[in-house]
Amino acid sequence: MDTITPDEGTVTYMVDVDDYTFHWETEEEERPQHYFPGSYHPVEIGDQFSNGRYTIVHKLGHGGYSTVWLARDEKHGQFVALKIMVPEQQSQSEAHNYGIEIEFLRELHQIPTNHPGKLMLMSCLDSFSHDGSNGSHLCFVSLPHxxxxxxxxxxxxxxxxxxxxxxxxxxxxxxxxxxxxxxxxxxxxxxxxxxxxxxxPDLSHLSTEDLYHKYGEPIKAMTERRDGKPIPAGVPPYIVPEIWxxxxxxxxxxxxxxxxxxxxxxxxxxxxxxxxxxxxxxxxxxxxxxxxxxxxxxxxxxxxxxxxxxxxxxxxxxxxxxxxxxxxxxxxxxxxxxxxxxxxxxxxxxxxxxxxxxxxxxxxxxxxxxxxxxxxxxxxxxxxxxxxxxxxxxxxxxxxxxxxxxxxxxxxxxxxxxxxxxxxxxxxxxxxxxxxxxxxxxxxxxxxxxxxxxxxxxxxxxxxxxxxxxxxxxxxxxxxxxxxxxxxxxxxxxxxxxxx
Incomplete structure (x- = not known):
């Protein structure tokens, strides 16, 4: 397994958000106050999911209902995208039912057809649930884009x-x-x-160290409470800007x-x-x-x-x-x-x-x-x-x-x-x-x-x-x-x- 050591990076400026102060390079990532019970799962570089199969190596992005991480599939020796949804009880509306999203993709990929559009849809490689400090999260594994x-x-x-x-x-x-x-x-x-x-991108020939050498190591934008108290369990100690x-x-x-x-x-x-x-x-x-x-x-x-x-x-x-x-x-x-x-x-x-x-x-x-x-x-x-x-x-x-x-x-x-x-x-x-x-x-x-x-x-x-x-x-x-x-x-x- 590759050894993962995140880089704290260069502090560009500090941002005050409600109770938190954190060091930041861009203003386009999720904020610490977005982490609470029923919301995002706190992820750190090196965390593992699905009984150790997927190891987090970098961040790909985030949306209103999920964060997406670049992970190493230890079983198949390849990089994958791991999408971690907010807990299901927070997304029960028809529009954000991720169980239906996954089932839609599976059903569409099972359709017997020669239509080239089928090859243009995201593929679901794996899915599972993960219990964390902010709730139970449905996770979706696909190829990284x-x-x-x-x-x-x-x-x-x-x-x-x-x-x-x-x-x-x-x-x-x-x-x-x-x-x-x-x-x-x-x-x-x-x-x-x-x-x-x-x-x-073609990552098939890269180890984690090779990935970091080519695209840069993950930066940690450290999170601190303005009152000096410890960070709650559901808030990550740092936010990771997306890989480029x-x-x-x-x-x-x-x-x-x-x-x-x-x-x-x-x-x-x-x-x-x-x-x-x-x-x-x-x-x-x-x-x-x-x-x-x-x-x-x-x-x-x-x-x-x-x-x-x-x-x-x-x-x-x-x-x-x-x-x-x-x-x-x-x-x-x-x-x-x-x-x-x-x-x-x-x-x-x-x-x-x-x-x-x-x-x-x-x-x-x-x-x-x-x-x-x-x-x-x-x-x-x-x-x-x-x-x-x-x-x-x-x-x-x-x-x-x-x-x-x-x-x-x-x-x-x-x-x-x-x-x-x-x-x-x-x-x-x-x-x-x-x-x-x-x-x-x-x-x-x-x-x-x-x-x-x-x-x-x-x-x-x-x-x-x-x-x-x-x-x-x-x-x-x-x-x-x-x-x-x-x-x-x-x-x-x-x-x-x-x-x-």
């Missing part, structure tokens, strides 16, 4: 745009991911750049643009249950989520497509929506981009008078007079075209605009389906060729065009079935009732609930 494409953009500290060929390949993969999910009746529910990860695998968006090369979709904690099957709320961040959340409960209209597959459109825009350009960080401010920004919303939503929007004058007379192009607005065409053809003006032809800009315009529609039923995007002009002329070039740059023997062409058309939701709309037919891959019942029984067992 670098960072999300959202974080890659953030780390660029500039435009955040990717190189054009890498952007094409990433957008193509995101379309393929959703095509696979939707053809099997699954809505992801949180399809944002922060849940799409860059390919794992790279790459910033502006530096990402094509061969490193391979993606993996993760975080299925918000996923659901519309054929099995209806949902009227989304926990997607405001700037990626589809507009119908603001009115679904009032209209009593369930949210479905088109909500993922909206998030996809925003994400694709950001891969090629910068932020599409930069309004107020709340649903009402975001609706204002959407109106300034797309023009007049459906009248029924306008009538239901209680806060509209805070942003618009009472009696609105819309211009012929659907925009609101007397205020600044930049419509979608200018944002795509102008902003993105200018960012890549030396590389993008007018034909490509027009194809990209047609794609984004086809998914960022107010009405959910007006949006293109994932299969329509998969078979569309942008994918054929720009997305798939770039993706093929990425596989070749990685030395992978793939023919992505043939793989797409050979997808069983019966898997894809393009035809009406039983009088349903083309969007409702996207659930044609749902499980049979008896299989769905068995699936739910397994989830209940995983969470420790009675099976009867």
């Amino acid at each position: 670098r960072m999300s494409i959202g974080q890659s953009r953030h780390e660029s500290h500039g435009t955040g745009t990717f190189k054009l060929q890498a952007a094409r390949a990433m957008a193509a993969q995101m379309i393929i991911m959703l095509s696979f999910l939707h053809s099997n009746g699954v809505v992801h529910g949180d399809f944002t750049p922060n849940n799409v990860l860059l390919a794992p 695998f790279g790459d910033r968006s502006t530096e990402l090369e094509l061969q490193n643009a391979k993606l993996t979709l993760t975080d299925f904690g918000e996923a659901w099957k519309p054929a099995l249950r209806s949902r009227y709320q989304l926990n997607t961040p405001d700037n990626y959340r589809a507009p119908e989520a603001n009115f679904a409960e009032k209209e009593n209209v369930p949210i479905g597959f088109p909500s993922d497509i909206w998030s996809l459109g925003v994400g694709i825009f950001e891969i090629f350009g910068n932020h599409l929506f930069e309004g107020s960080p709340d649903p009402d401010g975001m609706l204002e920004d959407m109106i300034n981009t797309l023009g007049k919303p459906p009248q029924r939503w306008w009538d239901l929007w209680e806060a509209k008078d805070e942003f618009f004058r009472g009696d609105v007379e819309w211009d012929e192009d659907g925009t609101y007079p007397y205020r600044e607005h930049i419509l979608l065409e200018e944002r795509v053809c102008g902003w993105i075209g200018d960012a890549h003006r030396d590389e993008m032809t007018n034909e490509e800009i027009e194809d990209l605009y047609s794609l984004i315009k086809g998914v960022l529609c107010w009405e959910p039923d007006d949006r293109l389906t994932a299969d329509e995007l998969l078979r569309g002009g942008w994918m054929k002329r720009w997305g798939l060729p770039a993706l093929q070039a990425m596989y070749e740059a990685r030395g992978e023997s793939r023919n992505i065009m043939s793989e797409i062409d050979s997808i069983d058309r019966m898997e894809l939701a393009t035809a009406e079935k039983g009088g349903s709309t083309r969007w409702q037919a996207a659930a044609s891959g749902v499980t049979m009732p008896e299989f769905a019942a068995a699936w739910w029984m397994k989830v209940r067992g995983l969470l420790g609930f009675p099976r009867a």
